[in-house]
Structures are given as structure tokens and as C-alpha cells.
Amino acid sequence: MLEGPYAPDNIVQILAVIKKGGSITTILQFLLWAAWPRGAPRDLAFCMAALLLFCLGSLFIQLNGGPPKVLLELRNYLGESTYMDDHGPPVPKVLPFPSQVIYNRVGKCGSRTVVLLLRILAEKHQFNLVSSDIHNKTRLTKHEQVDLMRNISTIPQPFLYTRHVHFLNFTRFRIEQPVYINIIRDPINRFLSNYFFRRFGDWRGEQNHLIRTPRMKDDERYLDINVCILENYPECSNPRIFYIVPYFCGQHPQCREPGVWALERAKQNVLENFLLVGILEELEDVLLLLERLLPHYFSDVLSIYKSPAFWKVGNLTGTVKKHTPTLEALQVLYRRMKYEYDFYNFVRDQFHLIKRKIGLKSSHPSLSHEPTFLRELSLRTPDPLEDEDEEEEEALDDANNWLVQP
Structure with a gap:
């Protein structure tokens, strides 16, 4: 006889137990109990025998691999849904892969254009875009690295985090490594863009940039770039112009020193940790590859980029008052940037290789790795002046550093 909290007095209690999701055996017990005539041993024995069978x-069904076909067909006819299917916890959201992406954007390599696109795409595709407001701290202490990586890991997925910061090795601290993407450009063009942007800003207004760099004196602001290069000012010399490679080398102190070690480590990280490193000179192809490799983030990015509405805003990011130095100054600068150009050429070759693998025909064939104006160059550039090891933007804003000459 069934006793305890499940002993029903009427059919309403039986239905209440069914609603709670009771097992088939328990439900049958309730039905048999309700059908038993009180005080009839023969009927009781019959019911117990039926329950035993x-x-x-x-x-027998479980030991022989499941129910017979007729029962399966009956279940399909009645439907697969159960009470717990309809009233259980919600099905967890299936995340796209990868669902953690970091864009450790290199300065003056089209990053503001890409961030503008990402803001539109985040709203369109419903992923979390976190764009850091910190622009002048690319090198971090060990504790700062751990804090930043933990903060990034807590962002609801899928997310894309972007900041000017050198490569972070999550696995070193036993944290799941996100996928990296980035874009670089010709090192001399990047340097020229940064040189004039610091002084004169972009089409959003020169006055805005005067406010951004209030400590820059007029003598520095209007310093001729040829003088800066040829007279070996710190801003136009190593290690200040060793800029792109550290973004891929990482946080190791040796990554800041121009040399083979930093160069090779940067190349290794590109191969092992970056899904794609594009080049700004082929930005449309970069966007097309991102659309194919990360469709849940970049789907329709190329059509947005080509739209007149976007170009109306995007054109405001162009640097103003930019001009090309003399041939002599360019030759000197190129020699100082040999590691930057070695890395740039490596990335360009890898980018073209990915395009060929995907079947995207390149409209920019790879030519000689040395610029035309330097192919006959035989001059040697004197060793540049060493500079203090400090944060780049903070050092550049120091009004006294730029006056130091060899």
C-alpha cells in the first residue's frame, strides 16, 4: 500500500503529482491505488502482478538496446516533447567560434576607421564591443597584464576587445587565449602619419589637437621633418621608431629593443596567435577576409565600408598637413627601420598567402621588398641616438626630449 506524502485521496491529487513530473512507475502506482477496491486480496494480487510484469x-527493453520499433513509432507520432522539455531550464546559447577576439590595434594603421566599422557591426550582429579609452599605455607590468586579461575574460561572449596594447600572452597565466587580429601598414608611411597627426591632427580640426598636446611648444610643433630625421632627433630615431614589431612581440622588455630577437618572436606570434594580420594598403581585401573568417562579427562589413554614409564620417580621420620628406631623409629613415620593414614584408607575404588559400585574387602583386628609391642605395646610416625607456606617448609629449641632439 502506498503511504506517505504521495498517498492520494482523489484523482485531483494524482493529476497534481503528474504535473510535478513524476515517473511512470509512480503514476501507475497512483492509478492502481485509485482502482483498488478496499479489502479485496484477489484484486490486490492481480494489480501487483500487472505492476511486476x-x-x-x-x-527487458533496456537490456536489449531500447524499445521495439512500434513503441518508437508511437512516440514519434505523439511527439518527442516531455513535461521537462517544456518547463525545464532554458537551452544554453550556442556561441560562435571564436567568441573571444582581441584587436590590439597599432597606432596610425587605420584603426579608427576599423573601430567606426565595429561600432556599426556590433549593433547589427549583437556582439559585445569593448573599446578601451587608454591610448598611451601599451607596455604593462606583470600585475597590470593579469588584471587586464582577467577583465577581458569576464566580458560576456561573444565579444571583441580593442585597445592600443602590445601582445598579451594569456596562456602564460593559464587563462584561455582569445583570437587576435590586427592591421599594419608601410612603416615609413605610418611614421609620417603619426609625426604630422601629433602636430596638426586630422580633418576634425587642428584646434582639437592643440588641446590634446598642450605641452608641445611651437618650435617642436613646426619642426621640419627633414631636420628631425637628418639631425637624428629622438622622435625620428630608434628606439622611438621601432614601433610596429613590439605590438606583436609582446610584453617582454627585450621586445622594445630593435633586434633579431624581437623580430623573430613577433613573427612567431603572428603565426601562432593571430587569425589575420592585414595590411592597410589592401584594406578592402582585409575586410573581405575578416568577413569570411569571422562572419558573426564582420558580415556585410565591406558593403558598410563602401557606403556613402560611412565615407562621409570616415574621411574625417585623414591626417592634415602631411608631406613627404626629401629622398635623402627617406633613405636614412629606411635604414633605421630595417627590422620594421623585415616584419612588414613578412606580414604582407603571409597575408597574400591567406588570400591565395581562400581563393581571393590579389590586386596588389608582391614586388621587390625594397622601395624603388632605395634599390641603388649604398649609404650607411649612423647609429641613432639612444633614448630613455619610457611610455611612447608620454615621451613624445615631453617638451624637452625632442631638443636633444647628437
């Missing part, structure tokens, strides 16, 4: 039949 049901249990043995259930055991």
Missing part, C-alpha cells in the same frame, strides 16, 4: 518488461 510492467517492471520486468521495462527492464
Whole structure:
């Protein structure tokens, strides 16, 4: 006899137990109990025998690999849904892969254009875009690295985090490594863009940039770039112009020193940790590859980029008052940037290789790795002046540093 909290007095209690998701055996017990006439041993024995047969039949089905075909067809006819399917916890959201992306954007390599696109795409595709407001701290202490990586890991997925910061090795601290993407450009063009942007800003207004660099004196602001290069000012010399490679080398102190070690480590990280490193000179192809490799983030990015509405805003990011130095100054600058150009050429070759693998025909064939104006160059550039090891933007804003000459 069934006793305890499940002992029903009427059919309403039986239905209440069914609603709670009781097992088939328990429900049958309730039905048998309701049907038993009180004080009839023969009927009681018959009901117990029926229950025993049901249990043995259930055991036989489980031991022989499942129910017979007729029962499966009956279940399909009645439907697969159960009470717990309809009233259980919600099905967890299936995340796209990868669902953690970091864009450790290199300065003056089209990053503001890409961030503008990402803001539109984040709203369109419903992923979390976190764009850091910190622009002048690319090198971090060990504790700062751990804090930043933990903060990034807590962002609801899928997310794309972007900041001017040198490569962070999450696995070193036993944290899941996100996928990296980035874009670089010709090193001399990047340097020229940064040189004039610091002084005169972009089409959004020169006055805005005067406010941004209030400590820059007029003598520095209007310093001729040829003088800066040829007279070996710190801003136009190593290690200040060793800029792109550290973004891929990482946080190791040796990554800041121009040399083979930093160069090779940067190349290794590109191969092992970056899904794509594009080049700004082929930005449309970069966007097309991102659309194919990360469709849940970049789907329709190329059509947005080509739209007149976007170009109306995007054109405001162009640097003003930019002009090309003399041939002599360019030759000197190129020699100082040999590691930057080695890395740039490596990335360009890898980018073209990915395009060929995907079947994207390149409209920019790879030519000689040395610029035309330097192919006959035989001059040697004197060793540049060493500079203090400090944060780049803070050092550049120091009004006294730029006056130091060899």
C-alpha cells in the first residue's frame, strides 16, 4: 500500500503529482491505488502482478538496446516533447567560434576607421564591443597584464576587445587565449602619419589637437621633418621608431629593443596567435577576409565600408598637413627601420598567402621588398641616438626630449 506524502485521496491529487513530473512507475502506482477496491486480496494480487510484469518488461527493453520499433513509432507520432522539455531550464546559447577576439590595434594603421566599422557591426550582429579609452599605455607590468586579461575574460561572449596594447600572452597565466587580429601598414608611411597627426591632427580640426598636446611648444610643433630625421632627433630615431614589431612581440622588455630577437618572436606570434594580420594598403581585401573568417562579427562589413554614409564620417580621420620628406631623409629613415620593414614584408607575404588559400585574387602583386628609391642605395646610416625607456606617448609629449641632439 502506498503511504506517505504521495498517498492520494482523489484523482485531483494524482493529476497534481503528474504535473510535478513524476515517473511512470509512480503514476501507475497512483492509478492502481485509485482502482483498488478496499479489502479485496484477489484484486490486490492481480494489480501487483500487472505492476511486476510492467517492471520486468521495462527492464527487458533496456537490456536489449531500447524499445521495439512500434513503441518508437508511437512516440514519434505523439511527439518527442516531455513535461521537462517544456518547463525545464532554458537551452544554453550556442556561441560562435571564436567568441573571444582581441584587436590590439597599432597606432596610425587605420584603426579608427576599423573601430567606426565595429561600432556599426556590433549593433547589427549583437556582439559585445569593448573599446578601451587608454591610448598611451601599451607596455604593462606583470600585475597590470593579469588584471587586464582577467577583465577581458569576464566580458560576456561573444565579444571583441580593442585597445592600443602590445601582445598579451594569456596562456602564460593559464587563462584561455582569445583570437587576435590586427592591421599594419608601410612603416615609413605610418611614421609620417603619426609625426604630422601629433602636430596638426586630422580633418576634425587642428584646434582639437592643440588641446590634446598642450605641452608641445611651437618650435617642436613646426619642426621640419627633414631636420628631425637628418639631425637624428629622438622622435625620428630608434628606439622611438621601432614601433610596429613590439605590438606583436609582446610584453617582454627585450621586445622594445630593435633586434633579431624581437623580430623573430613577433613573427612567431603572428603565426601562432593571430587569425589575420592585414595590411592597410589592401584594406578592402582585409575586410573581405575578416568577413569570411569571422562572419558573426564582420558580415556585410565591406558593403558598410563602401557606403556613402560611412565615407562621409570616415574621411574625417585623414591626417592634415602631411608631406613627404626629401629622398635623402627617406633613405636614412629606411635604414633605421630595417627590422620594421623585415616584419612588414613578412606580414604582407603571409597575408597574400591567406588570400591565395581562400581563393581571393590579389590586386596588389608582391614586388621587390625594397622601395624603388632605395634599390641603388649604398649609404650607411649612423647609429641613432639612444633614448630613455619610457611610455611612447608620454615621451613624445615631453617638451624637452625632442631638443636633444647628437
